[in-house]
Amino acid sequence: MEIGIVGATGYGGVELFRLLSSYPGIDSINLYSSTQSGEFFQELYSHVNNEQYTLQDLNPDKMSKQLDIIFLATPAGVSSELTPKLLEGKAKVIDLSGDLRLKDSRTYTNWYKKEAAIQSVLEKAVYGLPEWNKEAIQSAKVIANPGCFPTATLLGLAPVMNEQLADPKRIIIDAKSGISGAGKNASPVTHFANTQENFRIYKVNQHQHIPEIEQQLKIWNSETNPITFSTHLVPMTRGIMATIYVELLESRSLEELIKLYQKVYENQPFVRIRKAGDFPCTRDVYASNYCDIGLTLDERTGRVTIVAVIDNLMKGAASQAVQNMNLVLGNDESTGLHQVPVYP
Numbered sequence: 001m002e003i004g005i006v007g008a009t010g011y012g013g014v015e016l017f018r019l020l021s022s023y024p025g026i027d028s029i030n031l032y033s034s035t036q037s038g039e040f041f042q043e044l045y046s047h048v049n050n051e052q053y054t055l056q057d058l059n060p061d062k063m064s065k066q067l068d069i070i071f072l073a074t075p076a077g078v079s080s081e082l083t084p085k086l087l088e089g090k091a092k093v094i095d096l097s098g099d100l101r102l103k104d105s106r107t108y109t110n111w112y113k114k115e116a117a118i119q120s121v122l123e124k125a126v127y128g129l130p131e132w133n134k135e136a137i138q139s140a141k142v143i144a145n146p147g148c149f150p151t152a153t154l155l156g157l158a159p160v161m162n163e164q165l166a167d168p169k170r171i172i173i174d175a176k177s178g179i180s181g182a183g184k185n186a187s188p189v190t191h192f193a194n195t196q197e198n199f200r201i202y203k204v205n206q207h208q209h210i211p212e213i214e215q216q217l218k219i220w221n222s223e224t225n226p227i228t229f230s231t232h233l234v235p236m237t238r239g240i241m242a243t244i245y246v247e248l249l250e251s252r253s254l255e256e257l258i259k260l261y262q263k264v265y266e267n268q269p270f271v272r273i274r275k276a277g278d279f280p281c282t283r284d285v286y287a288s289n290y291c292d293i294g295l296t297l298d299e300r301t302g303r304v305t306i307v308a309v310i311d312n313l314m315k316g317a318a319s320q321a322v323q324n325m326n327l328v329l330g331n332d333e334s335t336g337l338h339q340v341p342v343y344p
């Protein structure tokens with residue numbers, strides 16, 4: 001089996017390389033770069049193993065015929081251009097960017113301020129949230145890997161939304177991310193001097209993950225109203241915590257809610273539900289494919305607080321992409337993803 005990683009030099013790409021370099025049954029991993037082809041990967045990343053990897057030039061025509069699976073770990077606007085050509089051969093494509101997630105091209109352009117992918121590709125693209133879309137992923141030619149914030153938020157909300165228990169008109173999500181979520185290039189906002197000993201809210205009411213979350217929530221409950229979704233930058237490298245507030249349409253005890261979450265996720269290897277009174281922190285899932293969820297009910301306000309944590313580079317990007325690859329290949333969903341979270 002031959003694998004390709006486009007954007008291999010970025011944070012998501014490097015993480016994909018780490019996971020795939022010990023994945024069973026891969027004959028070759030091809031790493032592509034739009035700016036550094038010909039260079040040795042090891043020259044850029046001294047932590048990778050001794051085998052020589054030369055960064056290759058992008059050749060979509062050749063790649064579509066030669067490769068079995070192509071991961072696109074590229075900025076918004078790249079996959080929309082590359083994917084039509086990449087889909088012409090035998091290759092299956094797993095896109096980590098936001099380009100193929102939104103079904104409505106106008107919505108994409110409004111939020112990403114870029115031209116959307118062509119309609120035929122958007123129609124083919126399957127939203128790769130394995131816990132909720134397994135069958136469609138298994139037969140997909142192209143997968144839109146979910147965004148990091150949507151992954152945590154949707155896994156946290158799914159049980160109460162699917163059961164029509166949460167008021168779909170009053171959902172509030174307060175999310176925080178480590179800085180690696182912004183990719184490898186530092187900007188004035190992500191610069192060390194501006195992030196250490198600092199905490200900031202960003203993209204208030206304008207975050208590009210808002211339409212992605214709403215699109216999926218509407219599938220679960222068509223009455224869903226626009227959500228309130230706030231993102232914050234935390235001075236740490238990895239991790240996302242989504243703290244979600246919902247109001248119940250029917251009364252439930254905390255024990256009933258926790259039982260519901262346990263039941264819904266009992267056969268999902270990467271979602272772990274906490275006992276009452278126990279809440280996950282980002283360290284609990286560091287460098288792993290887990291999403292840990294804790295919840296509580298405030299009897300004074302009737303609100304449920306749901307806390308979901310993931311590693312943004314793993315379940316939020318690279319390891320979720322490998323989970324999707326497992327489904328596409330018909331492998332066990334956990335193949336290559338048995339990492340215990342790193343601690344401390």
Ligand SMILES: NC(=O)C1=CN([C@@H]2O[C@H](COP(=O)(O)OP(=O)(O)OC[C@H]3O[C@@H](n4cnc5c(N)ncnc54)[C@H](OP(=O)(O)O)[C@@H]3O)[C@@H](O)[C@H]2O)C=CC1
Nearest residue numbers: 007009010011012033034035073074097181183184312317
């Ligand atoms: N970081 C995260 O936590 C998450 C990121 N994502 C999404 O995944 C994608 C990758 O993110 P991340 O790895 O953080 O980003 P990075 O900025 O770290 O890396 C992106 C890579 O894309 C390559 N690239 C840039 N322009 C082009 C182009 N025109 N054609 C081909 N390759 C190009 C660059 O490599 P080179 O110059 O060598 O070509 C670069 O290293 C993004 O869309 C991001 O939004 C999704 C979930 C979480």
Ligand SMILES: CC(=O)N[C@@H](CCC(=O)OP(=O)(O)O)C(=O)O
Nearest residue numbers: 097098147148177178181182208
């Ligand atoms: C910390 C940080 O800046 N995170 C990024 C995550 C970007 C991302 O993953 O973008 P797509 O899912 O749209 O590809 C952000 O909030 O925009």
